[in-house]
Amino acid sequence: MDIETVRAFIMTRGIDLGTKVVGAIVLWIVGRWVIGLISSLLRKVLARNGRVDPTLAHYLASILGALLNLLLVLAILQVFGVQTTSFAALLAGLGLAIGTAWGGLLAHFAAGVFMQVLRPFKVGDFVTAAGVTGTVTELGLFGTTIVTPDNVTTIVGNNKIFSDTISNYSVLPFRRVELTAKIANGVDPTDAIARLKAAITKIPNVAENPAPDIEVLSFTPEGPLLCVRPYTSNPNYWQVYFDTNRAIMQTFKEAGYPTPETPLAPRAITRD
Template sequence: MQEFINNFNLEDYLPAVIAGMTNVLFAAAILIVGIYIASKVNRGICKMGESHEKLDDTLFRFLGSLGKYIVLAFVVIAVLNRFGVQTASIVALLGAAGLAVGLALQGTLSNLAAGVMLLVFRPYKVGDFIDAAGRFGNVTEIDLFTTVLQTFDNQQIIIPNSQIWGAQIINHSHHKIRGVDMLFGVAYKEDSAKVKKIINDVMAAHPNILKDPAPFVEVESLNDSSVDFRVRPFCHGEHYFDILYSVPEQIKQALDQAGVEIPFPHRKLIIEKEE
């Protein structure tokens, strides 16, 4: 030990010490600047979503976090490279790990991709009534992986976004004015003009049926035992289900009061007696 102290020469180690301190200072500077840039990238992307009402905040918060961690990943690689660490093997290892994770989470990633597409193209929004993936209900929540619906009987349905994006989506709330399609059949003996007047009178008295556009009432088809009328009143979207479930009963009562026969399937049986 005494021999080491006697032979120690600071000038021999000074370049290495200076180089090491320089690397530490440069690494600290890279780290500080990188964290600052990552935070700015995150805030900038989030502000893009906040500045446009039609853009979804959830998507931009996700993209902001993604951009932040991508910048931080490059910062860590730059810091390690500053200390002489061979980063090529680390990048290859991270790539292989990412591939393995991606293969293990194929379903989750497909939901994520579908969620991004739904948030970008916005075929529906929270509060809309939609028919998607064989389910119907009011959209209460949309995130990157699932869409949550509330049914009329207060059930909560959570649907993976990949099932929605890959199938037909019917948005019942997209247009403010909706047509309500209904079909009514009457007997062949009835006067078509009289039936149309009865139906029009019922719709004219309904407070939620619009006068413009005017209700549509016409004969659609001639069936085996009935003349079928296509009836399509128009209303604001929030009254759609009220009309769908109240008008048929009102028309039925009006037809009954007017003595109009509403036919039903029946068979005529003829029995012949043997002599």
């Protein structure tokens, strides 16, 4: 290839190709900026509307961003003269191939859509989903982000959550704390229950209605086993949990109750 051929190519097609490349780069930069601006504005508008849940707002903004990015790619291809009709057919075939290979991702996406419709939980709820317990911080296109009580961020696939049991602790205003306390056989259960009720009602954030439930749960060789069940709001669950344990220990100590002990059956040893 001689210099004249190169010069002729640059003068004819090179300038046109360079113009298209520059135009495509400018279109990509401006398009990405506009898409980010539109997505941000949509999130703010939906956030100001009290009737739209933050989870749904984030979900809609993510879907809109994905669609606008696809349109941007089609526009850039048109700059280079690629027919979008043929590209649409190619995209459909590519989508079928990707759908076959990434069936799991599509299942997560479909589950995310159903979760938005059925709304088993929202951002900020304390849940147990797919074996993970924590606070929901984000519901994405393919996975849900949950922060566990020990401050670990866990991302769980939407399909795994949707196909498993979901426990939402934030739906109802009160949650029951489940604890037990064992007393010795010589202790009067009625006296122990009365003392515990008086102590637990003084714990901060324990609900008055429903009132704490303290009853004889079962009988053991060491003595009766009491169930101790105060109610509280979800944010105060662990505070009431630990304070109740301390109240049980302090109440039994002040009452002078003996420590439950396993009775030993004496055995007689005979010698031949």
